[in-house]
Amino acid sequence: MFSKGTKRKFSDGGEAISDESLLGARVASSYSLQRQSLLDMSLIKLQLCHMLVEPNLCRSVLIANTVRQIQEEMTHDGSWHMVTEAFCSAGQSPSERLVATEVLCRSREQDAEPKLFSVISYEGCREEEVVADETLCSVSVSNTVSNVCLAGRMGQCWEKSELSGVERDEEVLEDSRLGSGEDEEIATEDGASTESPKTIGQVFGTFEIKNGSPGPDSALEELFSDVDTSYYDLDTMLTGMQSAPKMGPYDLLDSLAPSHSSPSIVSTPNCRSDLNELDHIMEIIVGS
Amino acid sequence: MGEDGESPKINHSFLRDYVTEADVISTVEFNQTGDLLATGDKGGRVVIFQRETESKDESEELGESGEYNVYSTFQSHEPDFDYLKSLEIEEKINKIRWLPQQNAAHFLLSTNDKTIKLWKVSERDKRPEGYNLKDEEGRIKDISTVTSLRVPVLKPTDLMVEVRPRRIFANGHTYHVNSISVNSDGETYLSADDLRINMWHLDITDRSFNIVDIKPANMEDLTEVITAAEFHPQHCHLFVYSSSKGTLRLCDMRESALCDKHSKIFEEPEDPGNRSFFSEIISSVSDVKFSHSGRYLLTRDYLTVKVWDLNMEKGPVETYQVHEYLRSKLCSLYENDCIFDKFECVWNSTDSVIMTGAYNSFFRMFDRETGRGVTLEAWRESSKPRAVLRTRRIYTGGRRRRGDVGVDSLDFTKKILHMAWHPAENIIAIAATNNLYIFQDRVNAENL
Numbered sequence: 001m002f003s004k005g006t007k008r009k010f011s012d013g014g015e016a017i018s019d020e021s022l023l024g025a026r027v028a029s030s031y032s033l034q035r036q037s038l039l040d041m042s043l044i045k046l047q048l049c050h051m052l053v054e055p056n057l058c059r060s061v062l063i064a065n066t067v068r069q070i071q072e073e074m075t076h077d078g079s080w081h082m083v084t085e086a087f088c089s090a091g092q093s094p095s096e097r098l099v100a101t102e103v104l105c106r107s108r109e110q111d112a113e114p115k116l117f118s119v120i121s122y123e124g125c126r127e128e129e130v131v132a133d134e135t136l137c138s139v140s141v142s143n144t145v146s147n148v149c150l151a152g153r154m155g156q157c158w159e160k161s162e163l164s165g166v167e168r169d170e171e172v173l174e175d176s177r178l179g180s181g182e183d184e185e186i187a188t189e190d191g192a193s194t195e196s197p198k199t200i201g202q203v204f205g206t207f208e209i210k211n212g213s214p215g216p217d218s219a220l221e222e223l224f225s226d227v228d229t230s231y232y233d234l235d236t237m238l239t240g241m242q243s244a245p246k247m248g249p250y251d252l253l254d255s256l257a258p259s260h261s262s263p264s265i266v267s268t269p270n271c272r273s274d275l276n277e278l279d280h281i282m283e284i285i286v287g288s
Numbered sequence: 289m290g291e292d293g294e295s296p297k298i299n300h301s302f303l304r305d306y307v308t309e310a311d312v313i314s315t316v317e318f319n320q321t322g323d324l325l326a327t328g329d330k331g332g333r334v335v336i337f338q339r340e341t342e343s344k345d346e347s348e349e350l351g352e353s354g355e356y357n358v359y360s361t362f363q364s365h366e367p368d369f370d371y372l373k374s375l376e377i378e379e380k381i382n383k384i385r386w387l388p389q390q391n392a393a394h395f396l397l398s399t400n401d402k403t404i405k406l407w408k409v410s411e412r413d414k415r416p417e418g419y420n421l422k423d424e425e426g427r428i429k430d431i432s433t434v435t436s437l438r439v440p441v442l443k444p445t446d447l448m449v450e451v452r453p454r455r456i457f458a459n460g461h462t463y464h465v466n467s468i469s470v471n472s473d474g475e476t477y478l479s480a481d482d483l484r485i486n487m488w489h490l491d492i493t494d495r496s497f498n499i500v501d502i503k504p505a506n507m508e509d510l511t512e513v514i515t516a517a518e519f520h521p522q523h524c525h526l527f528v529y530s531s532s533k534g535t536l537r538l539c540d541m542r543e544s545a546l547c548d549k550h551s552k553i554f555e556e557p558e559d560p561g562n563r564s565f566f567s568e569i570i571s572s573v574s575d576v577k578f579s580h581s582g583r584y585l586l587t588r589d590y591l592t593v594k595v596w597d598l599n600m601e602k603g604p605v606e607t608y609q610v611h612e613y614l615r616s617k618l619c620s621l622y623e624n625d626c627i628f629d630k631f632e633c634v635w636n637s638t639d640s641v642i643m644t645g646a647y648n649s650f651f652r653m654f655d656r657e658t659g660r661g662v663t664l665e666a667w668r669e670s671s672k673p674r675a676v677l678r679t680r681r682i683y684t685g686g687r688r689r690r691g692d693v694g695v696d697s698l699d700f701t702k703k704i705l706h707m708a709w710h711p712a713e714n715i716i717a718i719a720a721t722n723n724l725y726i727f728q729d730r731v732n733a734e735n736l
Contacts, residue, residue, distance in 0.1 A: 058532050
């Protein structure tokens with residue numbers, strides 16, 4: 001997010017090309033950074049709905065659709081050049097245009113003050129407001145940092161440290177919703193941002209068992225191989241007798257496999273997944 | 289519109305903002321005459337309020353009487369556990385619907401996520417006295433002491449309200465039930481969960497007809513769920529259901545047994561100028577209601593309420609902005625899950641006014657004739673009984689007036705999700721967390 005007060009001048013073709021492309025590159029990386037953070041947020045939301053009560057299917061579907069949408073866009077993007085070509089070509093239909101791309105194509109749009117990053121919007125978050133109420137969040141001013149603040153009694157803030165190269169750390173998110181029974185606590189996680197389409201299925205998989213379909217997690221399969229899955233046929237039994245291997249918080253991350261060769265995406269180290277499988281199996285055995 | 293009157297539900301909280309989770313009201317519904325008002329809460333309880341009728345003088349002024357007092361309280365649903373999935377089944381009452389009254393007793397349907405129950409609410413104000421074989425306490429008499437026979441007589445006693453479960457419609461739903469709707473035929477009703485809609489006969493509990501099934505063969509392909517459903521108020525063969533993608537489908541049960549194929553689909557094309565990653569989420573319809581006339585549909589999505597004409601599928605005939613100022617805050621609202629809040633919407637008795645809830649204990653009313661909207665507040669601190677509600681304003685720019693509320697100081701934990709409008713009069717019931725507010729319109733009382 002651009003720090004308050006910085007005016008980005010509309011640069012003509014007269015300006016040095018390097019300046020413009022530098023600005024554009026920064027903007028693009030901000031956009032993809034924010035898109036990335038939205039993706040991560042969505043994945044965390046999908047993971048954390050395995051609580052005592054059955055998760056809300058509508059909410060899960062909507063989050064999954066958002067993830068799909070971001071994923072689709074990221075497969076179509078790839079690099080800055082591709083984006084400019086795709087969206088700035090003449091005759092691009094308005095329906096294709098996300099508000100965020102206004103920034104990318106500034107030279108061709110005539111908006112006076114484009115809604116910057118409406119996809120991930122921070123308009124309501126003024127710097128002085130945030131600083132005034134320190135209990136809400138701390139602000140680090142940097143144009144690669146994204147802050148999400150909802151001032152008022154929500155008292156919630158999500159802070160991300162600066163992106164450096166391909167590595168990124170996520171801070172702990174604390175959800176302090178009042179009066180809500182949900183208790184989402186997110187452990188610190190590293191990297192791991194891409195996902196395969198199978199993740200979506202695994203989320204909905206908690207609602208029923210997939211008969212015979214090979215899951216990506218073979219360890220879990222072995223664990224439940226002696227369960228007679230034919231009994232849980234949804235079509236014949238209306239009593240909702242299905243179950244799926246209950247997934248721990250790490251499983252979704254484990255199954256994330258880098259499926260796109262986007263250079264800015266970090267892939268999960270494989271040795272970590274083994275450790276988490278072991279953790280998960282221990283959880284089941286111990287019954288925690 | 290001036291309004292007054294407040295009957296908050298009795299809830300003694302010693303800490304100011306502390307709310308017992310179980311007391312949070314999750315549904316509100318008037319019966320067909322408006323004399324009874326039922327509320328369901330997260331703890332599985334149902335509280336029925338009855339309107340006072342002052343029968344002292346014949347020429348009572350309409351609108352003068354009408355305080356609602358507690359009539360009956362009962363535990364409708366208990367928490368349950370699904371052993372196969374190792375998941376709890378919440379006892380929270382998702383919906384209550386009254387059946388049209390056929391005799392002295394009242395019937396209502398209440399549902400949690402999985403099970404629908406039919407309750408009979410009846411009054412008893414007489415009891416028989418003078419049994420031959422039993423004494424006053426009910427103990428069997430020694431026959432040798434009975435010297436003469438008498439006929440038991442009915443003597444008046446204190447009013448007792450009995451509530452008994454008459455039917456339990458269980459095991460019909462794999463997913464969470466979000467709607468129930470009683471058919472105009474008086475014999476059937478529908479229940480809708482995320483992926484299926486079932487039709488039941490009120491007398492038959494061991495089977496139901498599945499009339500809509502949108503579950504894909506492969507759950508990975510699931511992209512759309514059912515969010516609400518309702519029968520047409522007059523045509524017993526028509527019903528509508530809304531989806532998380534913002535579409536409404538009108539189905540005719542005469543066409544086929546399984547109404548997967550809609551008769552009409554109501555969809556508004558997406559506004560390309562407002563497109564974002566949250567477009568789909570905010571287009572998800574959280575509530576759909578037929579107008580009393582049966583000609584229009586009222587829908588609520590995250591930022592707007594829309595009125596649709598059944599004869600026109602290509603878009604709504606009216607759109608009202610509930611809280612457009614939240615559009616720039618969608619990411620924050622996504623993060624704290626508020627974007628998934630399901631607000632209800634209601635018509636007034638003449639279909640001329642629509643109402644829906646918002647945040648910060650605010651609710652909005654829109655006059656369809658003028659197109660104007662007003663913001664009102666349901667908050668104990670700012671309204672005394674019989675005080676006139678004053679309208680509120682959200683400050684979004686321009687000249688700031690005293691009393692305006694800034695967008696950033698809205699309390700998103702105080703949401704008005706559930707509400708009901710009296711079927712005949714301008715009396716509204718608003719559920720604000722664990723409190724129930726009942727507001728009455730004085731101005732138009734004489735015109736009724």
